[in-house]
Amino acid sequence: MTQVGEYVGETGAWNRGRQWKPSISERHTVILGGVSQKISVEGPGGSAPVMIMFHGGPWAPFIYGLAYRGFYPELSKRFTLVWWDQYGCGRNARRLHDIPSDISVETFARMAIDLTGEIRRRFPHSPILLNGYSFGTYLTMQTVAARESDIAGVINLGPIMSMREATGHFRAACDRRMNERERLRMQQLQNIGRYDPYAAYVEQLAGKYTNCCHYRDALGSGNPIWRAIADSWRNDAMFRRWMLRLVTSGDYRPLDLIGAAMGTLPYGRFSRRFRTLWDSMENIDLWPIAERLPIPVIYIQGDAELYVLPDELAALAERRPNVEYVRLAHSGHIPTSRAWEWAMHAMIRFGQAVS
Template identity: 30%
Template sequence: MKGKKKLTKVLIIIISIFVAFFLVRFIICQVTLRNSTNRNEISELQQVKLDNKMQTVLLEGVTKDLPIMITVHGGPGSPIPFNVGCRGIFPELTSKYIMVYWDQYGCAKNYEKLNYDVTIDSYENMLSDLVLEMKKQFPNKKIYLFGMSWGTVLTCKVANRLPNDINGVIAYGQIIRDVAKDKDTYNQLVQCNLTVDERKVLKHVMESDNCDMKSRLEVYALISKYTNGFFYKDKDESNSRFYKIILKTFFSPDYSLKNAYGTIVDGNQNVQTNSNVLEEMFNINLTKELLQLKVPYLILQGKDDIVASTSIAKQVVKNSNNPNLKIKVFEKSGHIPTNNCFEKVISSIIDFKSK
């Protein structure tokens, strides 16, 4: 009898927690939606056709007179930190731009099960269509792109594809070549306390021209585990803002809980497992395309980044002789920006508007 009463109490507590969570979530969603629509002249979801696929984007800006900034997230398949669930999260940006947040096809708000017909070209087509759609809606506005990590592959390609329609690009963690496979990666990892099996994997990846994807991903994991190349782990620095943005997506008026969960799990698995995109990214070389850029293109890098190698980026910019291509390196940050680095990225985006 006592056991039954105890179980009943536990069930009541669990149910109460769930009810409280959904009530709090409902209230926060309504407040966020009301505040955003009151504060901003434009704050809306739109359905747009990108590469013949209907997708959802979020537009948010204080006035309709502002230039356009289209965000292109990384992953592939992880729309953090700029995604459709970001309504109200970045007032410092929406006061300077009409922000266009796009969850790439296959993840979060635009989740669809992918197949191997989906390639980098598919996403390039989608981003190009999004640029042209925004130009159609806002014909007299400047249009900028902001890409992170994998998204920088697309910003580079589309900047070359539509030089007359884009006024500039900012790229954080620029993918160029030898993703997680260059000499900086090897030199750092080989000095770490790797296990025998981990050293075998590292050697296999570094010495093979066409090593298997599983091994490439294992080296990715080693970078995260042993170095500052992915997340910067110094105790004096923090990555809390990145995690807070993830948490806030669970309270977005534009996301279901499934959408929010998909920002960190489903989309990543979907794009990386059910398409050719990840393999293409690992084998890409964008050096020539960066050298050919005809629009202002600012690369931002965490100094310790060895996923998208900062030393490679610096070398390419230095040797480019292209006045459009510039680089800015931030201390004490890896491939994912620390709080301090994130603030500098935001400032760089804001300053870029005036150039």
């Protein structure tokens, strides 16, 4: 049954019981897309449901990624978790000249499909769930489209659907708030004939003028700056823990921290070498897959999101009996601490129901 709802919870509920140790906690080297890469596996093992975690970006192992092995005992008590840093970032970082200049979002999709095949071979009797955040939801949907018979369900947190549509949402949201300098810069980038520089700048402006990324409560309400700072500090408590984990993870070396920032560093995001990758984001349109897939899918997003408008996903859930939609009150693309607790609650409930 399709469910559409808003969830607000008490903080702290999902941070307890961190002394639990998984039955398996292993690192492996696998071949994905013809390239040797590292993954890690943790959880009950055996025939327990497997949950493959796809982080955002591209090249941004944040919230999900190899650094977060052991960070979510609420999940690893119930599911065998598989962690992977996308080729070229984090633990799977390479020298720049070793990464093909024609790498694209389709390259990562093929690797995600290969990873799912590898996990199916390792856990032949376990239901497999795909759990993606942001760009990782592109990987979940491409993977399930290719390996539908292997997948029990899909969890999409902070989903993307059409990146062209997302860029339009960002521009519309901040259009009347931009100053003349910003408006001129946006128009200049729009005229250079490439997708990413313009799209990235408009997204940056939306993050500045709206709550779509970090939810700050007092934004645009006429409240004093100290109120906005206090709101941001409170709402971003989980964000600070996610960032601290990158530094303190036993799975990351100091050099891996540079790889973890690949998606934002000039030689990763803005270099000429990887223009193909960032411009290929324009090709992302998941609506056709979402409209035809029969397997269970849950979309979880903050109500201030702009990558996909909340009403669009609510309408999808109304049309499709296999789709569930959870709207997190007072949250943006990066979940607030309170929203994260309810997102975790929804993931566990959904994962147990479909597996």
